Every structure is written in structure tokens, then in C-alpha cells.
Amino acid sequence: MFKTIGLVGRAGKAEVEETVAEVEAFLCQRDTTLIVETNTASMLSVCEHKVCDREDMGGCDLIVVVGGDGSLLGVARDLAHTNTPVVGVNRGGLGFLAGIPPDQLGLLGDVLAGRYQLEEHFLLQLSLFRDGKLMGESTALNDIVVHSGSLARMIEFNLTVNGDFVYTQRSDGLIVASPTGSTAYSLSAGGPIMHPSLDAIVIVPMFPHTLTSRPLVVRGDSKLEIVITSEPSSSPMVSCDSQVDMAIAEGDIIRVEKAASPLRLVNPEQHSFFESCRSKLDWASRLVGA
């Protein structure tokens, strides 16, 4: 099924390089054509495969990403629009997205043999407008964060959802997260966990100056606009997945909506979101008090 396989690894970590080599060897033994991303090729002592830049890997049948969830976030932003399925081999931290442990590459064989689950994870589309002009665009798999640029510095903004005014808020910032991102930064800010199949967006205030602010969950097809009404003394920013930053200023309009193409994420068949929660979030492991 998956014949042409792309291989991407996060540079600069010894254990990633080791696993990249193992995955390359594993795939060479299969009836596959391998295309290796330019930076990743430099990790291999010998590489007899086609090499190309990440942006040009959209023609692959499957892309294997070695690294943590952060690496998958980057690939998702770059390649989701090509609809190419992606599978992660986890050499990072928690790995909610990267479904294959590095010591179980046999699961990758199962995927190649057609034994897998395909999950669609929608991305958020960011558009930044200033004086009516589009200043920048990006996408995020986890979250788009509008913030003052520094902790304990306040930013003030208005939020509308589908044109309906929601509130004026003064806070350190605002997190807009997809279900996929609900187990990442949003969670540490008090947001709920959302099942990946849910078509919803959660909006979580960061250290709000009112005690009545709460996380707000809206439909996945909502169009959000955040208008910056007061610029903090620091350098305010909007960030996608904490990887892409754009400077913002008073009067800017930040539009967030669902991106056109989702990440098509491949997981081994026995994968379960709640099992990930139990093991990665340590559900139910310890009990409080008496």
C-alpha cells in the first residue's frame, strides 16, 4: 500500500540519529522506495536514496517522522496540505502523536502491511491583518497563542466568534487550541482534554485579570477574531505551536479558523487515545490524602 516512503528526522540529537539509521535499515529490507529529507540524509553514514527538501516530499505515500511531537508539528504545518499520511517514531518526550516506540519498529512493518488506523487531526489556520492587509499566515496543529511577549505583562484584546462579541480581556495572553493541542500547552493552562475526534476549538485565557474567565469550547467551524486593543510595554507575539512567531501590534486582527487540510496521522492498530492519557498523563496512579 505505502510504496514510496519519506524519512524525516529531527537533527541534533544522538538518539534520533541512531533511530533514523535503524528505520532506514528497516525500510530498505522492505519493498519500498525511500526518499530522505535533506537534513536527515546527512545523519546517515551512507545514503543511496533519493534526497529532497521537506517541502518537496508531498508525493510520498507515507512520511515517517523520527523525533518527538515537536517534529510532527513541524511536518504537519509543512505538509498537511498535500494530504500525505504521516507516522511518528517517538524519540522525544511524551509522544501523544508519535505512535511507534523506537524499540518496536515491527509496528512500522504492520503499518506498511496495511494494519493501521488513520486519524485526521485538523490544523488551525492563522491569518494576521494590519490596516486591512494580510501580514502573515501560518498553521498550527496544537495551538495558536496570542501573548504579551513576556510573563506578567498584560495584553488587552477583544474576542469575537463568528462575528459575535465574546469579551474584552486583559491577561498575559490567549491560547486557541485544537483537540490535538488540548493535551499540550492548553492543558497546563487549565483547559479541558478534548478527544481527538471532536470537532471543536478551545479558547483558554492565560493568567486573566478577572476571576470569572473560564475555558470556552466552540464548534470546529467557528471563525475567531482577536483584535489587539492595547499594546503591552513588551513585544507582543502570536505563535503557532511555539515554533512560528509573528510580532503583533495594537489594532492588529488575528483570525483563527480551521485549516483546509487536516494532518492524516497513521497509528498502529492498537492505539488508543485514552490509553495515551492513562500512561502519559499518569491518570489514576496516585490517590490524594487519607
Add this chain to the structure above:
Amino acid sequence: MFKTIGLVGRAGKAEVEETVAEVEAFLCQRDTTLIVETNTASMLSVCEHKVCDREDMGGCDLIVVVGGDGSLLGVARDLAHTNTPVVGVNRGGLGFLAGIPPDQLGLLGDVLAGRYQLEEHFLLQLSLFRDGKLMGESTALNDIVVHSGSLARMIEFNLTVNGDFVYTQRSDGLIVASPTGSTAYSLSAGGPIMHPSLDAIVIVPMFPHTLTSRPLVVRGDSKLEIVITSEPSSSPMVSCDSQVDMAIAEGDIIRVEKAASPLRLVNPEQHSFFESCRSKLDWASRLVGA
């Protein structure tokens, strides 16, 4: 459009009785046929209208409920299956559901004249099983709460969603809320606010014994099962909208899913959910600290 109008008022409060009389007078001046609920009829000094029990009001084109959100919860449970639209005149507390203030009965005229919004609010369906037998059923517009029967008494249960095991939890109980209920009890337990149009269910632990528990939002078409694994010393219960209680015991299976028929709620045209949040939850009114 709405010709046959049912009238229901919550008994026992003087201001409700007063408003019931005003609504009756208001409707008599319109080209409508009025049907008054039995208990409500006794509030009127003279009642020349047809009188019937609440259960038999399903044939009305519209039911006007005078009272608080609690009164609407009751009507929703009893009559949602008939698809009859319902409008609330608020003589209760906050009134997230009851859209017409008692001093603006003109808005009721607008509704009769066809100027209104119709919102569907789904109900949750509760089925309680013991030893394979159905012991009881009910519905809830806001929430279904499984609890130990007393505060600071622990109950232990397993939760599954669509057959997938989620967790074993020890806590005072569990709140399962609809979007409509997300601004009620669930909110005071730390759940997120969910837009009424969202097709989702939120699951909120009550005083969980682990520090890693968090509110969980799942799709509206999910089937939840809560299996009681350890009975507390007190008298555990499952409650619908805090109005219908059933005793539960170790081994019981509590099934929660979306009910077949939603409440069809009528609101004046200018009604806005976020405006309700701003005014009723006091969003943005006060700022913390320096």
C-alpha cells in the same frame, strides 16, 4: 404561526403567579388558543381556558414556561420528545434558558409574530442497569450526576466511552453535562463553558482523589458507561438535573448518551449566548490586583 399556546408556571412563588396572570392576560389579547397546565390553572383567579396535565400538552404549537431554568429543565424532560417548541419567561435566578424578562412581554408578542430564534438543545438519556435489567430511565437537559450520596464520601467507578476504557476513578462523583449544562453545576466543578451549538458532552470529576484528573470533552454521539465498582458507606445516587434521583449500588451500569429528541427552545431574535455569559457570569467586570 403559534396558535395553540400552552402555559406552565412553577407553583409556590408569588412573583411567578403574578407573571403567570400577566402572561395569560397578554395571550388572551392575541389571536391564540390557550391551554393551561393543571397546577398553573389554580394560580389564576379565573380560568376560562382548556386545562390539562403537563404530559398532555404535547399538541400545543408553543409552550410558555414561567419560572427559572429549573422549571424549563422539568418541561424539557417531560415534553422534549413531542418536539413542541418552548419559550421561557424568567422569574427565577439567572435564566440562561428563559429568554424573556417578565417586564418585556412585548418580546413574547414578537415570538408569536414569528420574530424569534429556534435553538435545539440536546438532552442526555440516562439508563440504569442492574444484573442486566433496566432499572430506570430518565433524561436531563443540563447534567447527569453520579455521586456518593454525601460530600466527602468516596465512590469508585470505571468509565468507558464507546466501549474504550477511560479510567478508574475514586472521587465524590462524576458530572456528565451537555453544552446547555456547561454553564450550570459543571462550571462550578471546573468544567469549561461550551457553546450551546456544540455537539459535545463534558465529563467532570468531583473532588477526584488523583491530582491528574481533568475535565474531558467527547463527541455528542458518544456512549458513556459508568460501572460502580465500590459502594460508599453512604447512599449513592444518580441524578438528572438535580431533580430526578435514582439509588445505585455496586455493580450497577449507568449508561449516558444523547436523547433522541432535543428541546426546541425559542428565544427572542436579539438573544446571544455570549451576551448571557457576559451579564450572568459577570465576565470582565472586575480586574485582579495592581
Add this chain to the structure above:
Amino acid sequence: MFKTIGLVGRAGKAEVEETVAEVEAFLCQRDTTLIVETNTASMLSVCEHKVCDREDMGGCDLIVVVGGDGSLLGVARDLAHTNTPVVGVNRGGLGFLAGIPPDQLGLLGDVLAGRYQLEEHFLLQLSLFRDGKLMGESTALNDIVVHSGSLARMIEFNLTVNGDFVYTQRSDGLIVASPTGSTAYSLSAGGPIMHPSLDAIVIVPMFPHTLTSRPLVVRGDSKLEIVITSEPSSSPMVSCDSQVDMAIAEGDIIRVEKAASPLRLVNPEQHSFFESCRSKLDWASRLVGA
């Protein structure tokens, strides 16, 4: 140093009975006089020691309690006023208080040999007044909880601290906890962790109906009064350590202040509160997201 040793075990659990026998054997080999609590004596196949009721054990130099924190709470309420030091052998759950694991009875030998830490844990004193008359008194090591008697049933009350009005609250109830209790029920309700040496009381609302309520920490010598202003439909109660319950009614005054005598808790020398937090609350074990 400790010559006359009292022995108390929680009845009804096999593993407690086993450990009680082991502790008895261990102490018999030491140069000590053993006094066994009446119920505990019945767990021993043979008991050649003096037997007396718990209330009469105040003359011991040290009381060994076998069980969980719950057992220690009971002994603390009954015997703290005698100033007798208490040490716990943990056969319960978490055991924040019971400092000796059952498989490390050598630590009990260390305690007898004078190698121990003595910590004072203050108790809270509850006095319940109706129509100016004292209706009941008790103490609590962890917490005093005023509640509606059932979840999702509201109780309304006024709180004063040292005569200063704090707030009128509508909620399911109110937790008043000592530093010792701050890692128990109060914690699951959102209260902070307080170091056991802190001279402070924390007041934590339970599912408050306002979004602006927050845990409040006051000085340990504060006098709190909670006046019930509205009785719920259920049966409201005030509870000490979830072990002693008193019915309350509208107009009742619940006074809470520090009790005259603290629990004098003996721990092995290497005991550390923060180590207990790390192991029992699972601090830092798992990381969120990416």
C-alpha cells in the same frame, strides 16, 4: 525514653491484624510495658498485656497506631488533649501521617531508642450553637466540612473571621482545613498545599455558585463563624474528618478555631514532608504534552 507503649489497630482488615501481631511481638522484645486497646486486643490470639479502652490510654508514653491516616485521625481526636505522643504504622492508603512502613519496624526501634522527630499538628475545634445553646463539640485533625448533605444541593451561609464579615456564599459546602488536612480533602477541592509547620487555616468553597470564589488562607489563631442562612432541601451536616457528623439547621452558628492541644506526632528521623509530597502526590513524575 518511651517505656509504656499503647497499641491501637483499626479493626476489620486482615493486613492490619497481621501488622498488629508483628508490632506486638516486636515491642515484647523491647524493654517496654505494653497496653493494648480493647478492640485491638481481640485481634491478638494471645494477649498477656494490660487492656483498656482508648479513652483511658492517655497515661502511655507513646501510642502506636496501626492503620491508615483515618485511624490516626480518630486517635488524634480522642487523645490529643492528653499530650501523649503518637506514631503510626501505615497499613492504610497514602499515609501522610503514619510514618513507619509495616516492613520497616526497625524504625520503630529507632523511635524507642530516642531517634525520632516530634511534630506538633494542631487540631481544629468545632462548636455548634443553636439559639445560643451549645449543641455539640468535636475536634478535627484534617478538616471540618459544612455541607448541604448531598451533592448538587446548595447551602447558603455567612462567614466571619474574627468577627469581620467575609462573604455570603451559596455552594455545596465549605471546607475548613488545617495544614495537616491541606493534603487531604481540601486538596481535591482546589486548596493549596500548606507545610505542616505553618500556623494557618485554609477555607475552601465546594462548587461555589460564583466564579470569583477562591481558597482563602487565614492565621491559625483566627476564630471562624459560619452562620447557616438558608437550609437546603436535603439534610445539611457539619463533619469532622469525615468521621463525626452533626446535623445542622438554618440559624445555626458553627464556630471553628484552633484546639487547645495539638497532636504530638512522632516520625522517624529521616522523615520529610516534601518527600511525602513527591512520593504520595506523584510530583514531577510525568510531563504534559510535546
Add this chain to the structure above:
Amino acid sequence: MFKTIGLVGRAGKAEVEETVAEVEAFLCQRDTTLIVETNTASMLSVCEHKVCDREDMGGCDLIVVVGGDGSLLGVARDLAHTNTPVVGVNRGGLGFLAGIPPDQLGLLGDVLAGRYQLEEHFLLQLSLFRDGKLMGESTALNDIVVHSGSLARMIEFNLTVNGDFVYTQRSDGLIVASPTGSTAYSLSAGGPIMHPSLDAIVIVPMFPHTLTSRPLVVRGDSKLEIVITSEPSSSPMVSCDSQVDMAIAEGDIIRVEKAASPLRLVNPEQHSFFESCRSKLDWASRLVGA
């Protein structure tokens, strides 16, 4: 009683300048000697009083600060060591500290006449060490915040209290707040409210990467050390009251303890902390749900 009065106003806000002039006029009519801070003198059209820098105002009997809590924070850091009493006339936002409303200057007359309360608010002392050398010192009335320099960037550190290891934490940062600061930034991060008379310090994690982190309250005489174990990619900082920033780096030791001299804050006699909470935090104004 208060004969020599210092006058300090926050520059740059028209309403502050107006109130500074009113206060000056008010004090001129009293039997007082006025000393005006250099920048403040420039706000007065005519100033026939002695003018000096803020640092040299320690000889005053009382210092009147016109502005918000932020202005008082600055004066507290600069002059608390001189033990000079300070009173605030509130031209800022909430004003938990500034006790006199600008339209009630008569209260300032009461203060001069000896009708006032004197509250001591302790400050936190920050000492920053690198390679064993003291790199910087400052004090804070509200809080000392160690942070990664940017939101959604992680910093890793170890915390000890009185030499006892507490935890290793990965988070956006850590707030260490006094009781005075417990109603400011700490509160929006989930910390408890602490009565100003409490001798305690609260430690609140900012977006911690573990779900088990909770606010921690320790004794006021505790010595805290935060050792930076991993430097984020951004520019990490430690901040006092969000007004004084110092850059920090991996290996740095941040010591926090109670400062030697408290702020001696003067308030009108009827001042009540809980009344401030009710009015400024909007306690009990609105009710949730049904």
C-alpha cells in the same frame, strides 16, 4: 503626629497630576511641613516646598503616594528599609494597597489627626548568585517571579525550602508571593488569597508541565532557593513586582526570603481586607447556573 509629610505621585497621568495638586493644597492647609519628590514637584505649577529625590525621603514622618498599587510597590521597595509609614491615594486601578479614594481626602485629614490603622506588610528579598558571587539584589512587596522570558517557553529548576529539596519543575516559571501579593499576579495563576496579617509565602507554578503541581504555602521565615537547571531558548528573567528585571542563566541560584524591614502601610480606620476582596474581586455578586 505626622508633621513632615512626603509627597510622591506617579508621573505621566493627567488624573494623577490633578490629585497631586489637590493633595498638596489639602496638606498646605494643615499644620505640616511638605517635602515633594523631584519628579512630583514638576507636576505642580508652583512648588514652594522642599524638593528631594525619592531615596532621600526616609526622614519624613509619613509619605503620601498618589497613584495605583504599582506606585506603592515602587515606594515600598525604595523606602521600606527606612521604616517610614506610607499612605496611598488611589488614582490607579484596583487599589488593594492605596486606601484613600481621591474624592475622600478628608480621610487623609483623619490620618493626620491620628485616626488610622497601621499594617505591616513584609517584603520579599531577592538575591541572585552566579558562580558563588552575588550578582544582584532587590526586594518585592507583591511577588518575585522566575520565568523563561517568554510564554510557552519552558524553564527547568530545582526548588528547596530551608535546604529541603521540594521538586524539580518544568514550567513557564514560578511565582513566589507574599500575602500582599496573593491578590495580584499569584491569584490569576491559581494561588490562594492570603490574609495580609499571615506570616506565609506562597509558591505558585506557572503552566507546569505536570498535572500534579499545586500552589504551596510555607512559613514566612522560610528560605527558598531556586536553582536554574536548564536554560530555555529565550531570555530567562527574575522579576520583582514586574518592575525590576534581572537576566538569569543556567546554574544561577535565586534566593528568596523575607526582607528585614516591612512596609508600614497606613490605612483609614474603617479599612477592611475582606471588604476590599468583596468590592475589588467582586465576591458573591453573581451566581452560576440554574
